[in-house]
Amino acid sequence: MSMIAAFYGGKSILITGATGFMGKVLMEKLFRTSPDLKVIYILVRTKAGQTTQQRVFQILNSKLFEKVKEVCPNVHEKIRAIYADLNQNDFAISKEDMQELLSCTNIIFHCAATVRFDDPLRHAVQLNVTATQQLLLMASQMPKLEAFIHISTAFSNCNLKHIDEVIYPCPVEPKKIIDSMEWLDDAIIDEITPKLIGDRPNTYTYTKALGEMVVQQESGNLNIAIIRPSIVGATWQEPFPGWVDNLNGPSGLIIAAGKGFLRSIRATPMAVADLIPVDTVVNLTLAVGWYTAVHRPKSTLIYHCTSGNFNPCNWGKMGFQVLATFEKVPFERAFRRPNADFTTNTITSQYWNAVSHRAPAIIYDFYLRLTGRKPRMTKLMNRLLRTVSMLEYFVNRSWEWSTYNTEMLMSELSPEDQRVFNFDVRQLNWLEYIENYVLGVKKYLLKEDMAGIPEAKQHLRRLRNIHYLFNTALFLIAWRLLIARSQMARNVWFFILRMMIFYLRR
Ligand SMILES: CCCCCCCCCCCCCCCCCCCCCC(=O)SCCNC(=O)CCNC(=O)[C@H](O)C(C)(C)COP(=O)(O)OP(=O)(O)OC[C@H]1O[C@@H](n2cnc3c(N)ncnc32)[C@H](O)[C@@H]1OP(=O)(O)O
């Protein structure tokens, strides 16, 4: 019997960010392994014209929850969606709902965040810092609370090369930052943002670091733990391999490369690709929830959920396997044949951006205009290049994260728990994982049918022929121009022709 699964039985659990990538997998696993849990409260806002109930309905009816419905048929009754907006005071939660949350909650998993790299500082602070502070205040009023688990990121201190399981202070206190956001206007905030974030690459990593400081400062008597995952990718094993539902991290770039838009990226092939499957993060999170509540460590423990020091894979190997998988399972209606490459040099990278990205987009837009359609490729390409430039920081560096706490926790688990809540990435086979990841992107993100693979392959063959034809035409034009101007070029040309005729006659 799994001790962790048994621990969550009968519990009332509060999850923020349950509609997000990680939140959904966390809910799924909880319901599947502890179907006898009492209730999961989720804080949900309305979005894209959908009510909170409609959003929950959509999640429960997705492929991800198919197994849950077999194990826990009354899952609908066990989810309590509470309308909340983490940008508002008291999260805009009604009095009755707040009362219920305060009096019943046993465990909190705080996953909500803005993960956009380019969010204005004010918004990133509101969600990643102020909302965390408010949630801690709520937690301090919960008499039955056993553990508060905060999800941070392994990159909150990406300005360092070696990162320990400790909270590193930021030069300006989070309280001062929160206060200043109240009276500074947007223009001034934009001006001081680069100075505040210092040697971090974006507002996301900076505000996640501030969020950790808030957790440390406001922890009071709470029983808290922080989890720092690295780059979270598709599921490894559970509930099935390859599930992914958003474009963050590598997923968007896999699509861009598979559709032939992305042909080159400035990345260091030997740098460690510290990817971690989302189900591994969720297993560790649930194990940490159990450990924190049952063993009540004296201080706030931080757990690095990373792969690099256990089972490293580099970007070169990952890129190679992604491309190899495109050969077997190509994406439909590709713009060009997938053939992406890594370059480490900024000048080469700019050259490829001009030749392999911008030029084909301009040519295609010209063709669209000629055929009376609206040009769109240049805009799309500019967006893609902007995204790539934001991710470049993370694919040109390697970090070392110490993992004493994570290893300690692994050794505390019973063999059954080590199996059910497996977070040992030493067992991960990267080649198999990446292949399933690409397949998952095709199935769950692009919603492409496997039956369309022969047609996709046929389309790629057509693209290859067009490519050869285009190159041959280009070569002939260039050569013709050269021949017209140089006697030497003419001599070489006739020599080659004579040789060809000679060999053909033999
Ligand atoms: C041999 C070569 C082989 C090559 C093979 C190639 C593949 C193999 C290896 C590749 C190396 C991987 C490196 C990963 C490193 C990750 C490091 C993460 C580290 C930190 C981890 C964390 O701790 S935290 C989670 C990460 N946090 C994000 O990762 C958010 C990023 N993101 C944004 O910060 C915003 O997204 C940003 C970008 C501002 C745009 O902002 P924006 O306003 O221009 O665009 P929007 O987001 O509004 O989206 C507008 C339209 O772009 C679509 N789209 C959005 N993202 C997209 C995306 N990534 N790729 C494509 N398309 C995307 C979207 O679907 C919309 O499409 P539509 O318009 O049709 O609806």
Ligand SMILES: NC(=O)C1=CN([C@@H]2O[C@H](COP(=O)(O)OP(=O)(O)OC[C@H]3O[C@@H](n4cnc5c(N)ncnc54)[C@H](OP(=O)(O)O)[C@@H]3O)[C@@H](O)[C@H]2O)C=CC1
């Ligand atoms: N994905 C990754 O690679 C990594 C993620 N992390 C951390 O993991 C956690 C989860 O990330 P992930 O699931 O990928 O992120 P997602 O962007 O998929 O999910 C974010 C969640 O936060 C919710 N949220 C955002 N703003 C509000 C708001 N104002 N009110 C209520 N809810 C809100 C979103 O709700 P809605 O659906 O309404 O938008 C969504 O449920 C985050 O803390 C992130 O920092 C750490 C390392 C890597």
